[in-house]
Amino acid sequence: TFSGAVMAAPPTPEMLSYACAGCHGTNGGSAGMTMPSLASQSKASIVDAMKKFKSGDRPSTVMGRLAKGYSDAEFAAMGEFFSKQKFHPTTQMVDAAKAKRGEEIEDANCSRCHIDQGKDGKDDTPVMASQWLEYLKMQAALYDSGARKMPKDMADKWNKLSKEDREALLHFYASVK
């Protein structure tokens, strides 16, 4: 007889989340320059993103299709798992002058939600510190085109900034370790 088929338990949070690593890296620390790290993001931000991907509220290439295969309870289990993983610092090529400009204007514009220079996030706000610049630029383009909706208070700040300053902020966050 098979040893496995009897009385198997439902997949654990770890096992659900390990499946995501093929794209997001082992334990959610991404090595690919366009793929976001999930490690150390809050449970709320992961669950919120997955729900929005599933409903189509947030535009995506692949996540909307994958999210349809999971339940809310599974989103919560995976969110819990990734929130417990160590912060994943990256070493990236950023423009030093832009990063400096970003640092100057970050506090007044973004720090209410992107807390501690983006290492933390209020409620469902994702971690942006050390996030891959290429990924942030792709997401910023979606915000700029209107395809991805911003929280109202973020839009109030974002829309007042010049294109250069928005980019400067992304360079700054990508450089935070």
Add this chain to the structure above:
Amino acid sequence: ATTTGSGDAPAVGKTAELMPKGSARRVVVVGGGYGGTIAAKYIRMLDKSIEVVLVEKSKQFVSCPFSNFYIAGMTNDMNAITIGYDKLAANHGIKMVYAEVTQIDAAAKKVVTTEGTLAYDRCIVSPGIDFRTEEIEGYNAKTAEAFPHAWKAGAQSTLLRNQLQAMPDGGTVVMSMPLTPYRCPPGPYERSCLIAHYLKKHKPKSKLILLDANPDVVSKKPLFTKAWSTYYKDNFQYIGGKKVTQVNVAGKSVSIEGIEDFKGDVINLIPPQRAADIMVKSGLVGDDKRWCPVDAISFESPKAKGVHIIGDATALPSDGPPMPKSGYSANSQAKFCAQNVLNLMNGKPTVEFSGINVCYSAISDHESVSIAQVFNLQNGKIKSPATAISPADFSLTKAEHAYGESWLKNILTEMST
């Protein structure tokens, strides 16, 4: 007749014990590719008390994913798809053995290799595929040198690439692909797009013919047919229902049932496939003599207690379309296999499968499409609650191309660190 088309002499196993087992329990993992590296790594990540020995015949692994870019000259860098095992072994305390496994002896709980035998408590095997060349008349040990398959990456990829580059403009390239199931369902169609792209750019008077043994396109059909008709209608022809049954190397042609011949200046013949030779030799293939049956939870072979099989070699019990034979599938399966092997060794309940397959396919040098699938266990079988391909309006192809490159980087980093 050899079935690998490699022309190598058969490997001989040595009976002396290679690495005597100490007091620690041992898992031997056979095959350091998409499945095996991950199984070895996750066993060690999950339980440091287990000794893991990874047996692989080559010092370096060349990834099939993205090898089509190299074949079609879009990158000259084979290093980007090549990994070694040093960091993986050092980071996780995995013991590497570079040797060919010649026998998996489940009764004696050992594997026999060209360097000696290894005793195990449990064995995980992810050996990939070999070819059923015996089904093609005239195919011998030298055929793959003339008509490369390039369906295992490395020297074969370089051979096909060199043939394409050496071909004078005005030539014809013939690709032949087998009936399902075979490794990587969208792979041949991706390759056809990239070769057609190469010809269009560098050899505009040349053409490509894809002979599909299947009656119709078997993967991402709306996306590939659109790519062909949009980008390659002047230099590419798809013909379904053409199963190559005979080769004529001297005449540079392949034949369909002796009725119809296709001549090519370059011929990329991808033969029908089965589980790797070692599985046939060790009696681990099923009644079809091709693929290895396994339990859908533990991946244990019903034919060999304590031997667990993952990746391309398997035939998983499935309800509906099975998990494709892909690198992503092998990665997902490896993690559950590792966890359940540990659970069985530690007397804990096994856990049900929940995994992913995503395959990115390039349709040109800067555009890609994908299939995304979640799989889980329902009534003892693997089933997909969600499967979908990219939108057919090609609105996301450039973004997916960028994400696809990061997928490769991440999955190869998972395997090598």
